[in-house]
Amino acid sequence: MGSHDTQTTSRRAFRAVQQYAFGIRGRPRLKPANRFHSVQGKGNAVIRFRKEPVPAIHWAGLVLPLRLDPKDKRCWQRIALEARTKYVRIVRRTLRGKTRWYGQLVQDGLAPRVRPVGEGVVEYDLGPSTIAFVADTDASLEKLCPEVEQPWKETRRILRSIDRSRRSTNPENYDTEGRVKRGANRWIRSERYQWRLRDLAETERRLAAARKTAHGNLANRYWRRERPSKGRSYAVGVFSKISDGA
Numbered sequence: 001m002g003s004h005d006t007q008t009t010s011r012r013a014f015r016a017v018q019q020y021a022f023g024i025r026g027r028p029r030l031k032p033a034n035r036f037h038s039v040q041g042k043g044n045a046v047i048r049f050r051k052e053p054v055p056a057i058h059w060a061g062l063v064l065p066l067r068l069d070p071k072d073k074r075c076w077q078r079i080a081l082e083a084r085t086k087y088v089r090i091v092r093r094t095l096r097g098k099t100r101w102y103g104q105l106v107q108d109g110l111a112p113r114v115r116p117v118g119e120g121v122v123e124y125d126l127g128p129s130t131i132a133f134v135a136d137t138d139a140s141l142e143k144l145c146p147e148v149e150q151p152w153k154e155t156r157r158i159l160r161s162i163d164r165s166r167r168s169t170n171p172e173n174y175d176t177e178g179r180v181k182r183g184a185n186r187w188i189r190s191e192r193y194q195w196r197l198r199d200l201a202e203t204e205r206r207l208a209a210a211r212k213t214a215h216g217n218l219a220n221r222y223w224r225r226e227r228p229s230k231g232r233s234y235a236v237g238v239f240s241k242i243s244d245g246a
Contacts, residue, residue, distance in 0.1 A: 004042035145214035
């Protein structure tokens with residue numbers, strides 16, 4: 001690693017400890033190599049983006065060509081690449097059990113606008129499962145992203161399979177009543193256990209992607225009508241207390 005990407009990684013570690021000291025976040029944990037999912041540069045140096053001869057990321061002697069959208073129907077990609085690159089981030093993600101690498105370019109300026117924006121003003125109020133909009137001409141109260149379905153049955157099936165695999169592989173870690181013994185236990189993770197963990201991670205990834213798409217569609221639908229101006233901001237803990245009846 002170079003000096004710039006080392007500095008950004010050290011800054012992330014410092015901020016984690018600082019937020020823990022101020023009571024903002026929980027206690028930071030050391031990340032092993034298999035949990036280190038991203039690295040970024042400091043300025044367009046060390047980890048650099050070059051357009052010629054082909055769009056690629058250059059890092060420590062490696063040349064990583066980028067797979068761009070060949071269609072680019074709305075010309076969003078072309079306009080974004082014309083801006084100055086501030087810094088580059090390399091991200092590792094797992095899709096359908098396979099590791100994939102992505103290059104994120106942080107460009108200078110505003111994101112290209114590909115959809116028209118309404119002229120009016122609308123205010124919104126976000127709830128745990130509903131969202132309300134009030135504009136000059138109309139008002140609405142609707143369910144928040146009804147097209148997103150929580151895969152409860154699939155998640156329970158995978159969790160039960162994980163628990164059965166863990167119990168069959170580590171019977172010495174459970175007492176006669178099926179409870180985990182106190183103290184430090186040595187756990188063996190079988191191939192089937194790790195396979196089911198990957199299934200669970202893929203299920204959660206698909207759910208997060210569907211939720212993000214639904215949120216974007218909802219925002220675009222109202223941006224075409226009016227321009228949102230005001231809204232309340234809540235922490236996740238507030239919604240948890242509301243759901244629990246606190």
